[in-house]
Amino acid sequence: MEKKLDRRTFLKLGAGAGAAAFLAACAPTATEAPPAQTGGEEATAVPTSTPRPPTPEPTPIPTAPPKQIGEGANEIVVWYQDWDGANRIMNFVTPLFVEDYPDVSVNLQAIGYTDLFNKMLPAIASGTEGDVMMMYTDWVVGTDVRQVFLDITEPAGGLAYWQEMIFPAAFTAIDVPEGKVFYLPWLAGIRGGAMTVNMDHCEEAGIDYLNFGSFEEVVEAGKAMTQRTADGKISRSGYSPRSSQYQLLWSLIWQLGGNMFDKETGVWSHATDEGEAAAQIIYDLYWKEEVCDFELFTSEYEAVSQQLVSIWGDGAWTMSAQTDVAGVACDNIVTPFLANAVEQVLYPQHAAGWGLSRRLSDDADKLDAALAYALLIVGADACLQALDFYSGVMMSKPLYDDPRIEEVKFGIPSKRVALGMWPVARYTQDHVANQAPAAEEFDLAMRNEKSIPEALAAMDAYLQEQEDAARERIGM
Numbered sequence: 001m002e003k004k005l006d007r008r009t010f011l012k013l014g015a016g017a018g019a020a021a022f023l024a025a026c027a028p029t030a031t032e033a034p035p036a037q038t039g040g041e042e043a044t045a046v047p048t049s050t051p052r053p054p055t056p057e058p059t060p061i062p063t064a065p066p067k068q069i070g071e072g073a074n075e076i077v078v079w080y081q082d083w084d085g086a087n088r089i090m091n092f093v094t095p096l097f098v099e100d101y102p103d104v105s106v107n108l109q110a111i112g113y114t115d116l117f118n119k120m121l122p123a124i125a126s127g128t129e130g131d132v133m134m135m136y137t138d139w140v141v142g143t144d145v146r147q148v149f150l151d152i153t154e155p156a157g158g159l160a161y162w163q164e165m166i167f168p169a170a171f172t173a174i175d176v177p178e179g180k181v182f183y184l185p186w187l188a189g190i191r192g193g194a195m196t197v198n199m200d201h202c203e204e205a206g207i208d209y210l211n212f213g214s215f216e217e218v219v220e221a222g223k224a225m226t227q228r229t230a231d232g233k234i235s236r237s238g239y240s241p242r243s244s245q246y247q248l249l250w251s252l253i254w255q256l257g258g259n260m261f262d263k264e265t266g267v268w269s270h271a272t273d274e275g276e277a278a279a280q281i282i283y284d285l286y287w288k289e290e291v292c293d294f295e296l297f298t299s300e301y302e303a304v305s306q307q308l309v310s311i312w313g314d315g316a317w318t319m320s321a322q323t324d325v326a327g328v329a330c331d332n333i334v335t336p337f338l339a340n341a342v343e344q345v346l347y348p349q350h351a352a353g354w355g356l357s358r359r360l361s362d363d364a365d366k367l368d369a370a371l372a373y374a375l376l377i378v379g380a381d382a383c384l385q386a387l388d389f390y391s392g393v394m395m396s397k398p399l400y401d402d403p404r405i406e407e408v409k410f411g412i413p414s415k416r417v418a419l420g421m422w423p424v425a426r427y428t429q430d431h432v433a434n435q436a437p438a439a440e441e442f443d444l445a446m447r448n449e450k451s452i453p454e455a456l457a458a459m460d461a462y463l464q465e466q467e468d469a470a471r472e473r474i475g476m
Contacts, residue, residue, distance in 0.1 A: 070098030079130035082110035149355030170395035189315035192247025193348030244313030252278035320391035
């Protein structure tokens, strides 16, 4: 190789970026990611949002043929999800990379979401995986990450380097050995960790959304913006928790001083005083405060596009999607804390990132090239490209110190939310890949079809069964 990767090069490239779900784990569409399916033997990735009604099957996106960039003899194979956002970033980054590393060529393989999910773990088990792989953290929560991705802590200069470059919470989305780095965070939609507002609705009602002081003030604003028909039915929801209620539940439990999962013992416990109190807060949004109901819409995302919702929590990514696709004037804020919060903490849901093949430990030159490429993807230049069309957040500290952040289309709201949310973000580090059945139980309670204590107990029973099975499988 003509260039060796040293610490100075790492600092120049800059590690930086969020993780989770650009669109795949947020809102599947026909042109983006389809719903997650079962894949491999160890993980089932299902979005942990409130389940949505069935939608027509999207037209399958054909997998693009591999794209070779560069002529170097040292080839690195890159697997990534085939959607427009990733294609733009990869096509921007890769030519720059091969200019700096002329002895390296990059084999870009864009793979549809479901195919990539189904392919990754079996390929890793058989040793046929790509050298650099895009992933979602909820794909690997039920695995021993040490057997999935390469430990990249030391090649980049040790833990101190990572702590300098990345918000620490970004590395805790899954259970990893303390002080070790096994994946590079990239982009995050943070359902539940952010709220999006319809700016026109706020202006009409005189709501200063940038200065909400508490969650309770959001509720009051939602009440002010909720509209009803002559017979009293809700015709516009001032605040809808429907897409984010499961994630919000965890944030509220922590803020009330409780804990729904103990990482050390592996015990799930939603059915506590704090769990019931948190669930009651969300229940009251529907049945006491009446800022939303279950009759106005079936799809919150579509309702937002139709101007039927004023505030929602589906994720920071929705600002760009609703602005560019539906023409809705939106903005993002960090989800405010309860006024009496014991702890100021938020659960931001799972994230998207990059892992490196463990096979690279036997090939120093290829490891240098693959790691340099991954760092470039999550660095400031690539992430700034993303913020021209994406309103989610990254995890890179240097990115938000870069003055160029003020110039890109969604840079300012992304910075606002990232700097406000990542320092207080918390993950459970559980081992349950499929949270959907628990979310369904919670939804039954919110719909008044089951009592809150019954739903929380059922959630715990399911989650405990899954946790115990995963721990046995991975030898914990």
